[in-house]
Amino acid sequence: MAPALPRRVLLQAALLAPAAPAPALAASGRAAAAPLPPAARPLRPFELGEVTLGEGIFAAKRELMLEYGRGYDVDRLLQVFRANAGLSTRGAVAPGGWEGLDGEANGNLRGHFTGHFLTMLAQAYGSTGEQVFADRIRYMVGALAEVRAALRQEPAVLSVAGRFGTAAENVRGAYQYVDLPPAVLGGAPELTLAAWVRPTHHGDWARVLDFGDDTTRYLYLAARDADGVPRFALTTSGPAGEQGLNGTAALPPDEWSHLAVTLAGGTGTLYVNGTAVARNPAMTLGPADLGTPAHAWLGRSHFAADPVFAGAFDAFDAWSRALTADEVASLQGAPAAGSAAGRGDLASYSFGETTGSAFADASGRGLTATLRRTWGGPSHPGFLAAYPETQFIELESMTSGDYHRVWAPYYTAHKILKGLLDAYVCTDDDRALDLASGLCDWMYARLSKLPAATRQRMWGIFSSGEFGGIVEAVVDLHTLTGRPEHLALARLFDLDRLIDACAADTDVLDGLHANQHIPIFTGLVRLYDATGESRYLTAARNFWGMVVPHRMYGIGGTSSTEFWRARGSIAGTIDETTAESCCAYNMLKLSRMLFLHERDPEYMDYYERALFNQVLGSKQDRADAEKPLVTYFIGLTPGHVRDYTPKQGTTCCEGTGMESATKYQDSVYFRAADDSALYVNLYSPSTVTWEGKGVTVTQTTDFPREQGTTLTVETAGGRTASFALRLRVPSWATDGFRVTVNGRRAGGTPVPGSYLTVSRTWRAGDEVRVDAPFRLRVEKAPDDPSLQALFYGPVNLVGRDARTDHLRVGLYRNAALSGDLLPTLAPVPGEPLHFTLDGVEFAPFHEGTEDPTHAYVRRYEPEVVFGGTASGVANPAKSDGTTLLDEIWAGAPFAGRGALVARVRSAVAAWVSAGLLSRADGQRVVATARRASYTD
Structure with a gap:
């Protein structure tokens, strides 16, 4: 268990308190009237240190990143900061890629990775309590304090x-x-x-x-x-x-x-x-x-x-x-x-x-x-970066993006700011808060003097004007300092045309740079928390619905070559640069925030999808002392091999990948604001310590290799505790989801895409068993239904094959009466979640290998086959691509053979009547359905 972290607790309380926020500054500099406070969020998250990961796929992936965090030479990260200030770099060599002067665009994004690394260390310390992480944080904060001091002075020999x-x-x-x-x-x-x-x-x-x-x-x-x-x-x-x-x-x-x-x-x-x-x-x-x-x-x-x-x-x-x-x-x-x-x-x-x-x-x-x-000096008070102020200054006069001149300086400032805030709340190092506060004071001093039109132009410039999640971080700072200029600073990043369009539910995403805009909306949710302005929350909610599912690939990722295309364009946008990993990271964060406000299970369905597939699959399953080994893009083209060291290893996605891998447990459990309920959102081996109730709940499971979980309740001193246990029923759990308490069936009817509530007075040792049987199902690309992703429960199964054209896959041949397509696949002995079909192995997307993969396959059902019995009849199709077998199996589950045969007879009659099937062929199809053998 991690040690008590009072600053983190303070920030957590401030983030969630429904008290009126500090007033914002008006343009004149005077305090503006404070808006009404927002309604209290109904749910509260737990701290990382309150949720311990048990043995499983998440803990294994996290350990790889923790080992990297323990050993990487942080002087290398500090090299670019010290160099910028004219300080000794202590012989360190800057990391490759975007973190050195020889990186892309002359290293105009350098410094961002250091911020990510600080956040990763803070999360690692919060999760494990290992002193090595706190020591590294304090060393880095001290070095950055020296850098800022040097930048405020004339250069010294x-x-x-x-x-x-x-x-x-x-x-x-x-x-x-x-x-x-x-x-x-x-x-x-x-x-x-x-x-x-x-x-x-x-x-x-x-x-x-x-x-x-x-x-x-x-x-x-x-x-x-x-x-x-x-x-x-x-x-x-x-x-x-x-x-x-x-x-x-x-x-x-x-x-x-x-x-x-x-x-x-x-x-x-x-x-x-x-x-x-x-x-x-x-x-x-x-x-x-x-x-x-x-x-x-x-x-x-x-x-x-x-x-x-x-x-x-x-x-x-x-x-x-x-x-x-x-x-x-x-x-x-x-x-x-x-x-x-x-x-x-x-x-x-x-x-x-x-x-x-x-x-x-x-x-x-x-x-x-x-x-x-060359850029003059000393710097203005509070400035801290790994490059001069010139990028910030030049941005103010730019009308179009050019990352060789200016590459997202406020984005980089966000990463540094967030890393400092995380460092402060987990170590109580006041130097980190002073650096963070000073950086925001400096930004406010610049931005508050600019005309509103200039800011609107800046924030709309592709790449150069990108500012990441800085609004979220600035509002977090405001909760700690209470200073009105910090809240006022957060509002200076409003990109009004985007906010207004999304608040009106007008989809304007086509052609926008995806990850430049997703974190804007996490900031808007935090602005809603601080100001109570419903426009912010409405815009964030509507924006989420424009991405999910309309611009979402099966693994939960979004974007193609970093951009969004037309709504519903999935098959038409698949290439080598789909699903930028940063996008998944930020969509998870936004989904989490919205769920805390609205408790809509759809947000957690998405969270599970993206976490168990893209986020886990973006981390390679091997250790490396020099690189975090995280993908930038996950290409979804046939035979794609994931690149875990893109652009020499220090991209934005490797930064967010470091963060993702050290906070896997952050949304497994939430609690009601009044401590009346515990939400179990994800099935993952873990233990949550619910201090307010004097309760610990432990999940024992090998999910998703196990199709369910066991939760054991322990109470302090053997006392009882009354609360509702809300168990998520995933949308994919359409058959057989079952909950027992101490061996007895729990009341209530599980509804896929909802939560099942078990309310009782809990005693030490009470045991809850959740069974969530998996089924093999397909998800069709909306713009090409024959292009499909295979899912087994929450797990995307990918074909491992070097071919560069789509695998042609038939799945109906042995489909079960339940509609489960799994009987067509053969399990691989000793390899959970691994199957073969027609000589091709299908494995979980979350396995971070370098095998060529097929995340989408081409559905190919040339002949009508039931229960492995061929009819000799070609599978006819309508003009929209729907085949006879599609229409028949759309009626599953079937109570028995008779129900299936009735469905076949009805469908055949309609297709014969429409001239899509001959009467003789229709009779052969019905006869085959009658004599075939089926599994349940």
């Missing part, structure tokens, strides 16, 4: 060992450079520039130095040009007019190299490590032609697209003459001051400083240099 003494390092991702006074060239007609550098990254066009006015008048020395070699150039007419010198070999990374350039008498020479590698005797331009440049930079280019130099400077010197080859060579073995060349008379920096942001000039000219950030 990062001192490292140099070529001769101490050097100044510019960490990749720090956006730092050295700003020299513009007078550095001094108008000298001749010039020598020399520097010791240690590049740490192969960044094409990263400048060692760039002195000039703009992209027209400049001279530069690049550590690496497009061909990978050093280059010096001088121009007064832009790139086309450059007069240059090119090296012959790339500078080795992580090693010290000496670069020098001399200009005199129309000749330029480039030296690398004391050796002349290029000479140009036809240079008509000299440094004096630039005059006094507007800027003199080390490490920064006048071309905005060029990277900042990543590496270290040990020395930079400038002379007002051309050094001889011997003098350049003498710089290899000693600092300039001890060489034949002597210190530069125009400028001389040794970079021996160990603190501050200023570098002393030893030339005698007093040209003190300053360490700066």
Whole structure:
């Protein structure tokens, strides 16, 4: 059992309390009138630590993720934050994929994965109480606090060992450079520039130095040009007019190299490590032609697209003459001051400083240099990110999406904010709340100053304007701080045209980016909780109904290539990029929230479907120390093989996948607000501790490998406890669902898609047995009924076959009188939930293997067959694709053979009358139905 978590309890109480919310701020900054509070939600969830998972498929999947969480080097996650702040990255290498500067769109989403990881750790600690998770959280929170403090200050030198003494390092991702006074060239007609550098990254066009006015008048020395070699150039007419010198070999990374350039008498020479590698005797331009440049930079280019130099400077010197080859060579073995060349008379920096942001000039000219950030600084109060504020600023003027410029900065802010909130409520670390609150203060300071029209435009921009579940997280923060500006901030993300359309039940989803919009509605439910505005809840409810079932694949997933298509388009949208995993995560969250409000069993039917299929199936069934092994998309095309390491392993879906795998138990049980009832929503081996009633309830089951569960009630001190036990009757449980209490049949009639209530005074040791027999059934794609998914109870069965066309499957041949199609399949001995049909194995979707799978099959029933007996009659079909066998078996279940034969006779008569079947063939069909053998 996890330790008491008072902050989590506080947040839980605040989330559910029906008290009036704090007033929102009006546009003027004054408090607006508070709306009436919403009605109290009828249901309450349990904390993760109050529900313990027993042995089973969920616990096994979770353990794989817990092991990853225990061992992954969190300094790697912090690398991008520390780099952005100019702090030491402690030698850590950023994760691949979206979390590094080399990831997609130059890593413009970096930092999001760290937020997910914090949430995963918090959930792991809340579930298990293992100290390792709390320790890792506190370490990460402390590091992020140091990052924010550094961002609020001028950049400070990062001192490292140099070529001769101490050097100044510019960490990749720090956006730092050295700003020299513009007078550095001094108008000298001749010039020598020399520097010791240690590049740490192969960044094409990263400048060692760039002195000039703009992209027209400049001279530069690049550590690496497009061909990978050093280059010096001088121009007064832009790139086309450059007069240059090119090296012959790339500078080795992580090693010290000496670069020098001399200009005199129309000749330029480039030296690398004391050796002349290029000479140009036809240079008509000299440094004096630039005059006094507007800027003199080390490490920064006048071309905005060029990277900042990543590496270290040990020395930079400038002379007002051309050094001889011997003098350049003498710089290899000693600092300039001890060489034949002597210190530069125009400028001389040794970079021996160990603190501050200023570098002393030893030339005698007093040209003190300053360490700066390309994006300015310090940052505004509260800002915390793994990249500069520039993404947020640029978004405000964008009219269309371009994730290479701006990639969802508020989405990333949400992940960080949520991770900090989860860290706070599970560890009581006040630093986490301070960071979260400060981040929201910073966002409010920006967004509250923008015109409403600007915000509406921003939030409607694909990808760049995506903000994830930030509204939900901000409202959660408000429940902790009570500060009105935090609730006001949550409302600044309202995307009115979407909210209004959904509130009016107008389906506008076609063409929208799915996961950009699903978490908007989880935020709206939380806004309803905080404000009582019914528009928010109505919009969320109606939106859910536009997705389920109209845009839902059999496994519970939604979206195709991340987007929604027309309502009812399922077969027509199946491809390699269906069912983005983040969408399932957020649809589960929304379903849970809506059920807590409305108690509609349809939400839990969906929850079970998506959880037991897509969510479980998106996690690979093996351990990995470096990757969470979670799918991005689950392709539903024939023969698809799941990719558990998409885009190098740090996508949004792997982030939500980490979270899903550490909160499997969060919706197994709910309780009534007045503690009068316990809802059992999912059948899963687990124990819930209901402290308010002094009761524990344990489910003992191997569900779904077992078709039912046993619940045992224990009471504190042997006392009794009165409450209603509400047991979910899944919509698929159409035959044989049965409940007994201490061996005696419980009252009430189970209705599929509802809850069966058992009310009594419970005593220690009372035992409730739930039997929920599975049947094999099909679910048809609405736009192509012949394309079908197979389900056995809640479990989607997928064919394992490498073929890339749809498997053709016939299921009626041995159908039972109950309508169960399972007798047509053969069970695999020793492999629960595994079957074979026509040489193809069918297995649960939730098994995280790399087998090629068929989640949809093509239904093919060419001949009328009953009980394995063939009639010799082709199975006719109507124009809509409905076959004779479809119409016959639509009448199941049948009380006996006679009832089936009567159905066959009636259907045959109608089809003969319609001219769809000959009288002779109809007689053969009826005769076959009479003589065939059937199972019940």
